[in-house]
Amino acid sequence: MTSQRTHYCGELRAGHVGQEVRLCGWVHRKRDLGGFAFLELRDREGVVQVMIDPGAAPEAGAAAKEVRPEFVVRVEGIVASRGENVNPKIPTGQVEVHARNLEILSRSKPVPFPMEDQIDALETTRLGFRYLDLRRPALQRIMMLRAKAARVAREALAERGFLEFETPILTRSTPEGARDYLVPSRISPGSFYALPQSPQLFKQLLMVAGFDRYFQLCRCFRDEDLRADRQPEFTQIDLEMSFVAADDVMAVTDELLARVFRDTIGFEVPRPIPRLTYADAIRRFGVDNPDVRYGLELIDVGDVLGKTEARFLREPFEAGGRIAALRIAGATFSRKELDELNEVVKPYGAKGVANAKLAGGAWQGGLAKFLGGEPGAAFAQRTGAADGDLVLVVADADPDTASTAAGRLRQHLARRLGLVKDASWGFTWVTEFPMFERDAATKRWAAKHHPFTQPLREDAGLLESDPGKVRAQAYDVVVNGVEVGGGSIRTHEPELQGRVFRALGMDEAEAQRRFGFLLEALAHGAPPHGGLALGFDRLVMFLAGTDSIRDVIAFPKTTRAACLMTGAPAEVDEAQLKELGLAYKGSRGGSPES
């Protein structure tokens, strides 16, 4: 294999018996019986037992006395059958290596946690010794899985005629979207580069340049607060195509996802991946990233309950809000459990969850007094409630709040009721996103996807009159209720792009200042084009079956965007700041005093 070794530890099998081998690896465990000693030797492919008989190999016996866990050693010897002493727990368990020679290549201090899959070390400890954490078989498997997924994606795209590009990491800040990471310029004091939130504009420019099909496994940077599935720097499979409609991009993505899932974990993604419009997603699931592995869909009951005596329903409805119901067949919830549902919904801005249960043809529960006679019958019919069914109701004057709360309630109930089967998969596209949404702070329209997205042609006329109604040629792909990718057809006509900028409250001068280079490019023969980006880390999370993004990134950061191993971010020398023309106001390491 190399000049130093002939095999991986983990690859030895009964077929190797009798062969002379040289192995290099880490001492996983030592069992010293006083005479014989056994070492478990580990490398990335697995573990194999090494037997040391000091009678047969005195020097190896002496070396074995010194060996401790995680020492790096080289073993020379003969692969032998273990006969009666097979270890069925490990793939190499039928054989062992009878050492003729044992050489210590490197020593190890005692390690803070064992190199095993099941460890109880806190994440702080693991991240502080990430190189040891990564040495554990579980993370070795994930990192190899990640490498394979990347390779498969590259192959699949290359076969489809996509060209791999690199785009700048030091680029220009574009105030749209997330907060930028900034890099000061030494040569132009007071000026800054930004790290890319995505290579969006560059890939469009590559289309203008005529490359037709682009892809990149690119690092992206966003200076926002972190979550279990969000890191400040993450990787996307980014692609862009010319002369395409949304259907074409989605078809390519279907194929790409299918290849990655099949060639890594052997799962067949159903093709084509079903599609759902944004409006339908909100109506049926309350959220734009629905988990489609189970039903329990939302039912609109505004016209049924919006006129009853119940003020907490009538007032929101008359104010233009939404009343959504969830029917749970034959459910039994205690009073306490029903109360707890209020807490599920409150973080999303809803007031609470009302309930009614159909029993013996009559409604019981909090809503019962509003459900006598005709309204009660209509409610039963609309929700399809049968005897013994529980119906939960969420209402809010802001339809988005009602939808989100009901949608999150749906997810909560699905988990609680065990509706999500392990190892099941739900893929869906969500299409026709709104072009704009109100910025909560400024009350202005903001691009929901990004400002280069093309409106649906039939909605373009509303850009000036009713921007809120304009739908975009934008699409997200959602797996098990997690957005794993999204993209759009871009605007390739400068005139239309200008109208979008104006809808965003950006005048000609500002648009020119920020995106002049793009508008100029669009004015020099831009092909119709569109693309998409997949969150590669999230994809690997699914393939690996983990719910922490830190498990799929070799050197991840904490929720405060720090690296516990290197200590980044860290203070720098005054001289470095001076060279950059920077001075820091406030207490160093803490938050700045304004």
Place this chain on the structure above:
RNA sequence: GGGGCGGUAGUUAAGUUGGUUAUAACGCCGGCCUGUCACGCCGGAGGCCGCGGGUUCAAGUCCCGUCCGCCCCGCCA
């Protein structure tokens, strides 16, 4: 920016109503052991109870502040 949980030997945890010398397991060190495989047996060492302040005769324990980690909302595509 807001809410929740956590921080005690190398590691993971226990620590009652504030009360004597802060426990346990694993790991570590020394000794014994020729078929172990989470080897076993005997012995031993190891503590800034995150940090700072306060209350008290007395603080791991109560109070205030602060730092760090994880989860969620806002934010983020």
